[in-house]
Amino acid sequence: MKDVLKVLSRRHLDRRKDVLLTTVSGVASTKPALLTYFDTKVPSIGIITTKSFQVEVNPGNREPVICETERGNFGNSVGLRNPGLEQALYELRKLRSEHDFNALLNVSLSANSIEDFITLVKAFDEVADMVELNFSCPHASVGYGSSIGCDQSIAAQYVRSIKEATTSCKAPLFVKLTPNVQDIGLIAKAVVESGADGLVAINTVGPIVHIDPVSGTPILQNKLGGKGGCSGRQVFPNALEAVKAIRLACGDDIPLIGMGGVSEGWEAALLIEAGADAVGIGSALGTVDQRTWPAYLASVKAEAQALLLSTGKIVVPSSSSFLSAERQMAYEKHVVTAFKQYGKDTVLITLDGKLDCKAGQFAFLWLPMIGEKPFSVAHNDPLTFIIKKRGPFSEALCNLSVGSELFVRGLYGAQLENKPTKQALLIAGGTGVAVLPSLASQLKEQGTQMTILIGTSEEVSGKALLEDELGAFGSFTCIADRGRPGRVLDLLDTIALDPGMACYLVGPEIFMAIASRKLLGRGITEENLYLSMERMTLCGIGMCGECACGDRLTCRWGTFMRYDFLKREASELLAYD
Known part of the structure; x- marks a missing residue:
């Protein structure tokens, strides 16, 4: 492991000449593939921070868990969602065995007892360059996060006991502090005197109730009555004052990582001038396309x-030029104008208004106080979605009627970039058929002849979902499972296939994995095979990392991924054994 304290020490390095940037816990660097992404493709990041891990699996709060009520100002209540110690340690061990990090790996930890923190510190010591104790999350359950960091004596007791029990551990212990206290300097000094090797500040401010300006209702959902932490540009003044207070109280010897609302270079410079040895960039990544x-x-x-060297040198392009000029998580109110039932579990919901959705893009549907989920757009004009009853939120959507209000945000993702071919095979399972109209429209513009195969979980009398529309693009066949999921894929053993044709797959990942195996066996090339990876995302803007396919986020790159990319970067998504 690297000498973290020396890397961060103000006595060894002049931060004016070498600004050290870091990712922050819970934003962007949340999956193993994204940890390696920052290490290999983002050399300006010197410290990579994981999400906060706990002893047990934590599913977190129900969506919405992230919101943006004003441009660049976010509320969040993820609720420390994480896979738990066993899975996280397995993933990091595997990652360490396969990848030699250039940056420091900071493993963030969360617990509600000294004993659990000791367990976590000992467990992750073998894979961490440094560990970060989360004493600061403002929307965690009682006993976690700021429940510890808001009390000077409790925070000091935790650090003292953890240090005494982990003397054999190599990774230095950093404590992440909450700004939601009367004097953060006193708490910082207390944990340093109790043995903390370094400090991190700040976590989000609050919590407060975040009200949507359109619906007039709270957005976030949790046991705190919809309260969530505040992040983004709104909290930068809090971060700046906290860093100044901590440095004043603790002196120059303790390493300090400053963060909170930093979006541009001048803000990073101010934090360093105030006393930070490194600067964390978090919510700002949600305002920038991952590709940049x-x-x-x-x-x-x-x-x-x-700025720190006062060179007056103009940097082009400026950091501000990368930031989104618009609020990206704004909801628009729509009214249900038509509602059609297909079978017992599927409905077609038509709304007033329209969206110019392209193949590879999607939107979020939100019912205030009930939840939200991402969905593909079946029709752009009028705006139409296909909903299959799977859980509480989709059931609530299926219980809507004409005249009901429904809120939509998006679009997210990017249009499919494909190599035009003379022929194409389009295969969709279940509600994946919603993706095909926009895809077929794009292929038609490219002069492609199409064969369309649809598989359904239940037979419906009359025409299949979107049959009239899709039938106009080419040969259309719909086959019901009849008790055997994916029965439509039997056709791939006999249907005529041209080796030069492209194939586009939409549906559950196991469905697409089986179809891919069959198509490759029939001579379709990996470069002509596209899979729509409709992974769950909590935000749609790149902050949560949940939609990662390898190191690409579908909310930024679009849902369609080529098979050769997935095979190289995310082969686990192609497995079905």
Whole structure:
């Protein structure tokens, strides 16, 4: 492991010349593939921070868990969602065995008892360059996060006991502090005197209830009555004052990672001038397309260094030019104008208004105080969605009627980038058929002849979902499972296939994995095979990392991924044995 304290020490390095940037817990660097992404493709990041891990699996809160009530200002109540110690340690051990990190790996930990923190510190010591004790989450359950960090004596007792029990551990112990206290300097000094090797500040401010400006209702859902932490540009003044207070109270010897609302180089420079040894970038990544994260973060670093050295050098492009000019999580109110039942569990909901959705894009549907989920757009005009009853939220959607209000945000993702071919085979399972109209429209513009195969879980008398529309694009066949899921894929053993044709798959991942195996066996090339990876996402803007396919986020790159990319970067998504 690297000498973390020396890397961060103010006595060894002049931060004016070498600005050290870090990711923050719970934002962007939340999956193993994203940890390696930042290490290999974002050289301006010097410390990579995991999400906060707990001893047991924590499913977190129900969506919505992230919101944006004003441009660049976010509320969040993820609820420390994480896979638990056993799975997280397995993933990090595997990652360490396969990848040699250039950056420092900071493993964030959360618990509601000294004993659990000791268990976590000992367990993750073998894979961490440093560990971060989360004493600061404002929307966690009672006993976690800020329940510890808000009390000077409790925080000190925790650190003292953990340090005494982990003397054999190599990774230095950093404590992440909450700004929601009267004097953060006193608490910082208390944990340092109790043995903390370093400090991190700040976590989100609050919590408060975040009200949607359109519906007038709370957005987030949790046991705190919809309260969630505040992040983004709104909290930068809090972060700046906290860093100043901590440095004043603790002196220059203790390493301090400052964060909170930093979006541009000048803000990073101010935090360093105030006493930070490294600067965390979190919510700002949700305002920048993932495809430009490397250039954006390099710009933040270069600008900060130029300002700190007073060179007057102009950095082009500026970090501000990468930031979204619009609020990306804004809801629009719609009214249900038509409601049609297909079978016992599927409905077609038509709304007033329209969206210009392309193949590879999607939107979120939200019912205030009930929940939200991402869905593909079946029709752009009028705006139409296909809903299959799977859980409480989809059941609530299926219980709507004409005149009901429904809120939509998006679009997210990007349009499919494909190599045009003379022929194409389109295969969809279940409600994946919703993706095909926009896909077929794009292929038609490219002059492609299409064969369309649809599989359904239940037989419906009359025409299949979207049969009239899709039938106009080419040959259309719909086959019901009749008790055997994916029965439509039997056709791939006999249907005529041209080796040069492209194939587009939409549906459950196991469905697409089986179809891919069959198509490759029939001579379709990996470069001509596209899979729509409709992974669950909590935000749609790149913050949560839940929609990662390898190191690409579908909410930014679009849902369609080529088979050869998935095979190389996320082969586990193609397995079905």
